[in-house]
Amino acid sequence: MRNTQHGSGNGSDGETDVIVIGGGTGGYSTALRAAALGLRVVLAERGLVGGTCLHRGCIPSKAMLHAAELVDGIAEARERWGVKATLDAVDWDALTATRDGIVTRNHQGVEGHLKRAGVRVVRGSARLTGTRSVFVEAPDGGEFTARRGVVLATGSRPRLLPGLVPDGRTVVTSDDALFAPGLPDSVLVLGGGAIGVEYASFHRSMGARVTLVEAAGRLLPLEDEEVSRHLARGLKKRGITVRTDATLTGADVTESGVRATVRTAKGEETVEAERLLVAVGRVPVTDGLDLAAAGLATDGRGFVPPADWSRLETAVPGIHVVGDLLPPPSPGLAHASFAEGLLVAETLAGVPTRPVDHATVPRVTYSSPQTASVGLTEAEARARGLAVRVNTLPLTAVAKGMVHGQGGVVKVVATAEGTGTGAVLGVHLVGPHVSEMIAESQLVVAWDADPSDVAQHIHAHPTLSEAVGETFLTLAGRGLHQH
Secondary structure: OOHHHHOOOOOOOOEEEEEEOOOHHHHHHHHHHHHHOOOOOEEEOOOOOOHHHOOOOHHHHHHHHHHHHHHHHHHHHHHOOOOOOOOOOOOOHHHHHHHHHHHHHHHHHHHHHHHHHEEEEEEEEEEOOOOOOEEEOOOEEEEEEEEEEEEOOOOOOEEOOOOOOOOOOEEEOOHHHHHHOOOOEEEEEEEHHHHHHHHHHHHHHOEEEEEEEEOOOOOOOOOHHHHHHHHHHHHHHHHOOOOOOOEEEEEEOOEEEEEEEEEEEEEEEEEEEEEEEOOOOOEEEOOOOHHHOOOOOOOOOOOOOEEEOOOOOOOOEEEEEEEHHHHOOOOOHHHHHHHHHHHHHHHOOOOOOOOOOOOOOOOEEEOEEEEEEEEHHHHHHOOOOOOEEEEEEEEHHHHHHHHHHHOOOOEEEEEEEOOOOEEEEEEEEEEEHHHHHHHHHHHHHOOOOOOOHHHOOOOOOOHHHHHHHHHHHOOOOOOOOOO
């Protein structure tokens, strides 16, 4: 229970229990949990509480992707089901108004939670002045000291390429792509990771001609190779031009957009597009923090590494890190930062807690088709010297998969024990709605279950999820549709 005697959450002398710098998912989850455990909390945020995820990333992009799914549904209704539906036009102003309304309601909700919890939100730039002290440049700011600790949660920003200067209109990053004016007729997307794939998918649904360029040998290079293959097949089927093992060697802004040169294994090609979207990753934000004042420094990649991963505490006692400032194995995902915030808050409150298991954080790409995975890929398992058994099942092997008609696959990677199968190491999905199907597999992997454990549980019929169940049944030697 929160100790209500602290009132505003801060003493008149600037002393508090916890100072959180950054109000994104990792920051505000830390603040809310710490306040619930009776700690006085000051949260410093120079922008809007909610951070990139709420205002420029996860929430607005998924709102737009839902609209894209509706557009795709009209085409499917007409072409596959005989429903004489037509799409007259996309009212961009109405679409963005709906998106902004969703973001605003979420933002108001977070602000309300913080207020009710007694968290003092100070709106300004913060910098470290010592190991337990922070100065916030704001009318109601000043010097604050923390009895329990300081939490760094300043997030990340898009990685930029030399010579490409975003202007918010012709050359855009993932932070401003959704807020650029209107829908372009053509888009060149640089980066075939989750962000780039999602934006390529969205713009294709909205009728744009899309070219997707990835420097690695495949899309979603951190995912299982089978996931990459099925995803690329699905995107190409939708008319997206995919170039892997490809690099941008030059780009010029023209009156009509961008003229870019892309080098591939087959040589150089020129791509002209109305908009160039740069989605080549994100980098941690530490500028202005003055880490040196507390005896801290970033690693060679810009992250602030913890010395103790079980507490997410840096080499300076009392300073903790959550979210995008953490290096791998933290995946830099919003849902991971929620868990990291809870861990740090409970650590600072002195209550029992468990380390975050980053190996079992689910990964989702909300494109069409979607991908979702948890645990090790087949290649990662084999690279560790593990003997593995693998089973894959097309989603169309079950009736609901045929109903959706979008293809897809379920792949399960497990350890091999004699002639049988041991613990499940990883689950990888491609297809419609797999973002909602991955939670079951997260528990399977996290609890070191084996396929026979899962095979005992009955999946509803007809559902897409029964394809997951059937894959486990087959690995357990009880499959009805052996593959």
